[in-house]
Amino acid sequence: MKIPSGWHELTINQFQELLPSKFEGMNDISKVINEIMILSNEPYEEVAKLTNKDVDNIREQTKWLSEERPNVLKTRYKIKGQWYRFEVDATNVILDQYAFSMKTLETLKDNPETVESNLHLLLANISRPIKRNWRGKWVDVKEYDLLEMSEIFKHNMTMDIANPIIVFFCTLSKNLTKVTNDYLTEKVEKMEKAQRDLADTVGL
Numbered sequence: 084m085k086i087p088s089g090w091h092e093l094t095i096n097q098f099q100e101l102l103p104s105k106f107e108g109m110n111d112i113s114k115v116i117n118e119i120m121i122l123s124n125e126p127y128e129e130v131a132k133l134t135n136k137d138v139d140n141i142r143e144q145t146k147w148l149s150e151e152r153p154n155v156l157k158t159r160y161k162i163k164g165q166w167y168r169f170e171v172d173a174t175n176v177i178l179d180q181y182a183f184s185m186k187t188l189e190t191l192k193d194n195p196e197t198v199e200s201n202l203h204l205l206l207a208n209i210s211r212p213i214k215r216n217w218r219g220k221w222v223d224v225k226e227y228d229l230l231e232m233s234e235i236f237k238h239n240m241t242m243d244i245a246n247p248i249i250v251f252f253c254t255l256s257k258n259l260t261k262v263t264n265d266y267l268t269e270k271v272e273k274m275e276k277a278q279r280d281l282a283d284t285v286g287l
Contacts, residue, residue, distance in 0.1 A: 084123045084133075086144050090153050091243040095203050097121055098242050101148075102196050156247040159213070159221075162239050167210045168221070169248050198253065202245060203237035209252055210236075 087093045099105075100121045106114050119130045119141060133141075158169045198205065212224040212232065236245070 084119075084125060084129070084141075086119075086122050086141055088144065089147050089243075090246070091241050093122075093242045094238060095206075095240050095242065095245050096237045098245075099200055099202065099237075102199055104196055152246040153243040154247050154250065155243075156251055157244055160240075160244050162235060165235075166213050166221075168213050168223075169251075170209050170211060198249060202249060203233045203240070205252070206236050206240065206245060206248060207233035209248070 087097070101118065106117065109117065115138060116127065116130050119125070119133070119138070120127060122141075122145065123130065156169075160167055160169075207229055210232070212227050213221050214224055216222045
């Protein structure tokens with residue numbers, strides 16, 4: 084039975100399935116069985132065959148789940164043969180994905196698991212698929228399916244990549260509101276100036 088040996092082997096989907104809310108109302112035995120099913124991707128029938136000694140061994144192997152999550156940020160990463168980059172420029176995040184990401188983060192006060200349960204969507208919103216152009220330079224892939232990308236992340240991205248990115252973004256988000264307001268104010272001022280210049284030009 085294959086069990087992840089660390090955060091580098093635990094997918095976002097497995098991590099989400101291990102959230103405390105998923106085990107509400109279960110007794111201790113059911114919790115253990117479900118945890119092993121999630122970690123091993125094995126059906127109930129196989130997990131139910133395990134002895135107490137087997138379960139103790141698995142618990143020993145998964146002590147890392149109670150340890151600190153990874154915090155080394157990778158701004159470029161490869162998932163299923165495709166390279167992606169994490170968008171570290173706040174203004175670029177604002178232009179394309181700010182609204183959804185901020186709405187998700189705002190609901191934290193009502194549900195502490197909001198970020199975790201939407202992790203794949205948040206990561207897709209602040210990431211870009213990339214490729215090398217004919218000069219060998221990394222460039223963004225112009226067209227891609229955001230929901231499809233989020234599903235790829237959900238089932239294939241591991242937590243050693245996902246956790247540092249979302250921690251960085253959550254920290255960044257504390258400053259995004261001011262940046263957004265400044266950006267929007269600047270845009271409005273430029274539009275108003277352009278309208279005034281146009282009016283002057285046509286003699287209105």
